[in-house]
Amino acid sequence: MSMTRRPVASALRNHYRLTWLAAGVIAAGIALSSGTARAESNFVNGAGTATAHLNFQVIIPKFLYLQVGTGTYPTTVATVDTISFDMTSAIASIGNGTAQAATAASGDLGNGAVTARVVGNNFTAAVNLSAATTGPLSNGAGNTISWSEITVATAAQAVVPASASTLAHPGTAAAPFADGASTTVSLTPAASSKVINQSAKWTFSYKNTNVPSSGTYGGAANGGQVTYTIAMP
Numbered sequence: 001m002s003m004t005r006r007p008v009a010s011a012l013r014n015h016y017r018l019t020w021l022a023a024g025v026i027a028a029g030i031a032l033s034s035g036t037a038r039a040e041s042n043f044v045n046g047a048g049t050a051t052a053h054l055n056f057q058v059i060i061p062k063f064l065y066l067q068v069g070t071g072t073y074p075t076t077v078a079t080v081d082t083i084s085f086d087m088t089s090a091i092a093s094i095g096n097g098t099a100q101a102a103t104a105a106s107g108d109l110g111n112g113a114v115t116a117r118v119v120g121n122n123f124t125a126a127v128n129l130s131a132a133t134t135g136p137l138s139n140g141a142g143n144t145i146s147w148s149e150i151t152v153a154t155a156a157q158a159v160v161p162a163s164a165s166t167l168a169h170p171g172t173a174a175a176p177f178a179d180g181a182s183t184t185v186s187l188t189p190a191a192s193s194k195v196i197n198q199s200a201k202w203t204f205s206y207k208n209t210n211v212p213s214s215g216t217y218g219g220a221a222n223g224g225q226v227t228y229t230i231a232m233p
Contacts, residue, residue, distance in 0.1 A: 040052045040053050040054070060121065062121060062122045062232070063119075063120065063121060064119070064120040064122075064230070064232040065117065065118070065119040065120065066117070066118055066228060066230055067115060067116065067117040068114055068115075068116050068202075068228050069081035069107060069108050069114040069115065070108040070115075071108075071115065071117070073117065073119070073159070073160070074119070080220075080225075081106070081107050081108055081114060082106065082219070083102050083106045083107055083112050083114075083204050084102055084103045084105075084106050085100050085101075085102055085103070085112075085206040086103050087100065087208075093208065094208065094211055095208060095209065095210050095211035095212075096208065097207070097208060097209050098208060099151065099205045099206065099207055099208060100205065100206040100208050101205060102204060102205070102206070106204075107203075107204075109201060109203075111203070112203055112204045112205065113201055113202065113203040113204075114201070114202050114203075114204075115157060115159070115199070115201065116157070116167050116169070116199060116200045116201070116202050117159060117163070117167065117198070117199040117200075118167055118187060118196055118197075118198050118199075118230055119161075119196070119197050119198075120195070120196050120230075120232045121193075121194060121195045122194050122232055122233060123187075123189040123194050123195070123196050123232055123233075124189075124194060124233060125189075126186050126187065126188045126189070127186070127187055127189075127196070127230060127231065127232070128170075128184040128185065128186055128187070128230070129167075129170055129184065129185050129187055129228065129229070129230045130170055130182045130183065130184045130228065130229050130230070131169070131170040131171065131176065131177060131182065131183050131184075131226050131227070131228050132181070132182040132226065132227045132228075132229065133147055133177055133178065133179060133180060133181070133182075133223065133225075133226055133227075134180060134223050134225075135179055135180040135223045136179045136180070136223060137217040137218035137222065137223050137224045138217060138218070138222040138223045139212075139213065139214075139215025139216060139217045139222065140215065140221075140222050141213070141215055143212060143213040143215060143217075144217070144223075145212055145217045145218070146179055147177035147178060147179050148175060148177075148178075148179075148207075149206055149207045149208070149209065150176060150177055150204055150205070150206060150207070151173060151174055151175075151176065151204070151205045151207060152169045152173055152176040152202050152203065152204050152205075153173065153202070153203045153205070154166060154167075154168060154169055154173070154200050154201070154202055155200065155201045155203070156199075156200065156201070157199050157200050157201040159199045161197070163197050163198050163199040164190055164195075164196075164197045164198060165197075165198050166198065166199070166200045167187075167198035167199050167200040168185045168200070169185065169200075169202055170182075170183040170184050170185045170228075171183030171184070171185070176204075177226060187230070
């Protein structure tokens with residue numbers, strides 16, 4: 001009777017040993033896992049020096065932001081502003097060579113003024129900002145006004161984050177645009193940082209040097225839209 005029970009008792013003892021061993025391994029694994037989740041610490045028993053370490057990192061993605069007119073940094077806004085010169089109430093002044101200001105509602109800043117910004121953080125060299133037109137401004141009836149009739153004045157513009165310098169308009173103040181062509185300005189990133197952060201207030205005027213045929217010239221459908229472009233690697 002005792003001979004038949006002894007192997008069973010031995011098997012039970014082995015089963016319990018394996019069960020406790022498995023439980024011990026699981027407990028050790030839990031202890032190690034929870035240990036890696038804690039911040040580093042160092043215990044010194046008695047005199048000595050204790051040290052601990054903490055790692056920091058800041059992740060900045062590459063980005064490029066271009067704004068001419070209405071915009072909210074740093075998002076995409078679909079609004080396209082219109083700069084309008086209405087001579088209806090100044091017929092006696094048409095073609096007299098006196099520069100005309102745009103209407104009060106023109107541009108996000110009013111009176112023909114717009115906010116202009118370029119912010120990018122991966123420019124490896126100087127880069128061009130361009131302003132392209134598809135041709136002169138047309139009235140849809142075969143008559144045109146050249147882009148040479150438009151001038152621009154550039155002034156500093158306070159924005160957030162603050163700009164490093166004032167953004168020049170492509171071309172020149174007297175000739176910011178060209179008929180069916182592009183004008184450019186070269187922008188240089190800040191030394192060793194690859195960053196271009198420039199802004200300005202651009203105010204446009206109409207030279208008014210001749211008497212055109214009647215009509216509404218320009219607009220998106222009649223050659224009156226300018227496309228500004230800048231590229232960053």
